[in-house]
Amino acid sequence: MIILKSAEELAAMRRAGRVVAQAHALVRELVKPGITTWELNEAVEEFLLKQNAVPAFKGYQGYPASICASVNEVVVHGIPSKQVVLEEGSIVSIDIGAFVDGFCGDSAWTYPVGKIAPEIQKLLTVAEQALFLGIEQARVGNRLSDISHAVQSHVEAHGFSVVRDYVGHGIGRQMHEAPQIPNFGPPGRGPRLKSGITLAIEPMVNMGGYQVEVLADNWTVVTRDKCWSAHFEHTVAVTDEGPVILTVL
Numbered sequence: 001m002i003i004l005k006s007a008e009e010l011a012a013m014r015r016a017g018r019v020v021a022q023a024h025a026l027v028r029e030l031v032k033p034g035i036t037t038w039e040l041n042e043a044v045e046e047f048l049l050k051q052n053a054v055p056a057f058k059g060y061q062g063y064p065a066s067i068c069a070s071v072n073e074v075v076v077h078g079i080p081s082k083q084v085v086l087e088e089g090s091i092v093s094i095d096i097g098a099f100v101d102g103f104c105g106d107s108a109w110t111y112p113v114g115k116i117a118p119e120i121q122k123l124l125t126v127a128e129q130a131l132f133l134g135i136e137q138a139r140v141g142n143r144l145s146d147i148s149h150a151v152q153s154h155v156e157a158h159g160f161s162v163v164r165d166y167v168g169h170g171i172g173r174q175m176h177e178a179p180q181i182p183n184f185g186p187p188g189r190g191p192r193l194k195s196g197i198t199l200a201i202e203p204m205v206n207m208g209g210y211q212v213e214v215l216a217d218n219w220t221v222v223t224r225d226k227c228w229s230a231h232f233e234h235t236v237a238v239t240d241e242g243p244v245i246l247t248v249l
């Protein structure tokens with residue numbers, strides 16, 4: 001069942017979204033060659049707690065940290081580690097979720113570490129564009145899979161692939177609510193979008209094939225062919241005035 005949010009509930013989600021965006025602004029400044037993903041996790045966790053926000057990932061199905069930090073061929077759910085030192089030319093996808101006043105904000109962004117190769121920059125640009133094209137479809141009267149289709153067609157037109165095994169999701173009092181939002185598929189399918197629906201739209205875009213596998217730690221998702229991958233996510237409200245991105249400053 002898709003849970004519609006009232007204006008008051010959307011205001012709380014906006015507060016959660018703002019804190020998540022502020023945490024991303026912090027990460028953007030910190031990402032540099034030499035920093036570890038553990039240090040990024042510590043900085044974000046400290047910031048969230050100072051804002052009276054509750055990290056959404058820590059303890060979720062046993063997940064051990066407040067952010068996911070996924071380097072290069074890691075697609076999502078990379079566990080922050082003192083052993084993972086960011087290197088010039090790499091990319092790192094940072095996923096952050098937080099609860100404020102009982103509502104969740106969830107956003108991911110892929111950051112370059114120093115100077116990156118042009119073909120890697122192209123991956124980031126296309127994946128970010130795919131997110132915004134998906135958000136553009138989060139309109140009253142559209143169907144859910146219009147989002148999926150917009151993402152997939154843009155990504156594949158540029159020769160990249162979309163991950164099938166992980167999807168976006170409804171979000172609210174729970175980090176994961178109905179509906180699931182695949183990043184592929186034909187348009188015009190699934191539930192019709194109504195005002196008050198809140199969605200975490202999150203394309204995961206691979207340079208090579210779409211296939212992924214989970215490492216022995218049971219969290220880290222990597223591409224099967226070890227080609228690099230990008231992940232961009234915003235929490236968005238469907239409103240009568242069009243899509244409203246909640247995870248912004």
Ligand code: MF3
Nearest residue numbers: 056057060063068077095106
């Ligand atoms: N943004 C991811 C999601 O929507 C983050 C979940 S990671 C977990 O599923 F550690 F919390 F599982």
Ligand code: CO
Nearest residue numbers: 106200202233
């Ligand atoms: Co999410």
